[in-house]
Amino acid sequence: MNDLNSIDQRVFPPTARRGRECGRLKIADVPATELAEHFGTPLYVIDEQAARDRAVQTREALQREFARVGTEATVYYAGKAFLCVEVAKWMVEEGLNIDVASGGELAVALAAGVAPARIGFHGNNKSEAEIARAVAAGVGTLIIDSEQEITRIAEAAAAAGTRQRVRLRINSGVHAGAHDFLATAHEDQKFGLPLARAVELSTNIASYDSLDFAGLHCHIGSQIFSSEAFRESARRMLGVYAELESVLGAPVPELNLGGGFGIAYTPDQAAEAPDIELLAAQLADIAAATSAELGIALPKVAFEPGRSVIGQSGVTLYTVGTTKSVQLADSDAAGDPADLGFSSRLYVSVDGGMSDNARPALYGSDYHVRLANRASEAEAQLVRVVGKHCESGDIVVPRDVLPADVAPGDLLAVAATGAYCWSLSNNYNYLPRPAVVAIRNGEARVIVRGETEEELLARSVF
Incomplete structure (x- = not known):
């Protein structure tokens, strides 16, 4: 089993890492916990320098190679x-x-x-x-x-x-x-x-x-x-x-x-x-x-x-609300190699969902999740991260493994959400769309304001 505390920089932004103190996730040297405390969750976070670097790398690679052939x-x-x-x-x-x-x-x-x-x-x-x-x-x-x-x-x-x-x-x-x-x-x-x-x-x-x-x-x-x-x-x-x-x-x-x-x-x-x-x-x-x-x-x-330029620079932060363990049927465990070795699945419900990431519901897309507020030495647990919408298909991460002690109040980070998440966001169940925060040089700033319930209500004609 992979290290459950590892931050894989092939899917997370290149600057993402765990801090030495408490094992909190940091993005461009800013702790995820500070971002959540200051801006709330759900929260889209973009590593600005990572996005810029990827744009330059893409442009230069294509221009250089086609110049080579005339x-x-x-x-x-x-x-x-x-x-x-x-x-x-x-x-x-x-x-x-x-x-x-x-x-x-x-x-x-x-x-x-x-x-x-x-x-x-x-x-x-x-x-x-x-x-x-x-x-x-x-x-x-x-x-x-x-x-x-x-x-x-x-x-x-x-x-x-x-x-x-x-x-x-x-x-x-x-x-x-x-x-x-x-x-x-x-x-x-x-x-x-x-x-x-x-x-x-x-x-x-x-x-x-x-x-x-x-x-x-x-x-x-x-x-x-x-x-x-x-x-x-x-x-x-x-x-x-x-x-x-x-x-x-x-x-x-x-x-x-x-x-x-x-x-x-x-x-x-x-x-x-x-x-x-x-x-x-x-x-x-x-x-x-x-x-x-x-x-x-x-x-x-x-x-x-588009996706290949901005996708990996984005991370979405969520707060865990409830957890629920279900037993896997023998046929499920035997038929799905990713579920082998687990007799149960923990449903981890977060404060967002298909309103801030519609891709799993639309395309059956996979994502990767990690604890963001701490490290843990607990054993591995098969999880499904789900949203709070009144919809059974409201899934954020269909299948991953987290420490078994993941609990209400924990902060989760879902990787590679820079593309087709905010742009497909919606107000299903009247959830306000989250803010987008960009980080550069150790400082975070809002680049898209989050919505409020008052703003959603203002659209109704009384």
Whole structure:
């Protein structure tokens, strides 16, 4: 059995460790207990320097490797993973552009002072108002997701007296990811247009004076651990580029290969999670070799990582409210290798749940938990960390092992919650959404205010 007091920095932020006194978890030298006392729980905690460092590492790796094969790489931070004004500022300061997927996310990026030319705007159902707003703001690229959007964007750009740069989102037919809902390149889903229509639709786009066709875009899924799916997707997309060059009479300048790079949510996943340096080299080699085979110039490339940039820098703190032991049926213990050796499971209820982390309920996602307020020498106990919502699927950590003396009042830390936790948060059962605190240089500050019950009540009309 692993050390129950260990803090695995492959899933926790690199600065996370246990202090010598009382074994309290520290993040960037700030004790978790102090964070909980000052800001309350549940609480999202972001190690700012870890997020910045990961952004730089990702950008530099992709730019270096694609420069090696003779082209340029642009990296967009996928704001849907977690976007607020401060995070947008961090990403731009570290050399990334910003990818948004709604008018609200666009408003956040603009409020952060992001230059509109550095923004890409996604969305399968952008309203006419959102399109007009993006065009008027000077957004660098609008990603066309349906045939109707070609006309809508062209008309909005003509009305504004400008030429709007666009990409066409194409489903390469290659999809990858940990859950069907995370796979986004097969035809039977809401995003993008069929690969078979790429030439026809690109030609249509090029016929409008108010549109500047920058190239194709694809996204094959999320939480991807292997480069093989990217290899096949790039091959298919670049095959279309060879045909487009002949039809349009000029090379297509750019190919956006999306994001979806996976991270480790549990120590068991750490060996599989891709190393960005190696992945960047593999992607560059794939693109260069495919272009050479097709006899076309390698276009500029773009990527849109989100989870892999911000995910590991985040930790969520919870306070234990109640615990409840249940006996495991023989069939459960025998059928699940992770449960072998345990005759019981301890349900550990915390003061948050599916309102602050919907991913286990949506995707069956795994997470890793540790005691944060103390170390313990107690024996190991199989646990399931659950929330306080009136829902049996309200699970935060489906399966992990904690010291058997975990008890009401203890503080728990769940790792790798920087992505798709705050951004998917909700008010189920009228729970206010937690605050987000960033730590840098040993100091913590609120970057997103938590809600209050009074604010929730203020929405009701009496």
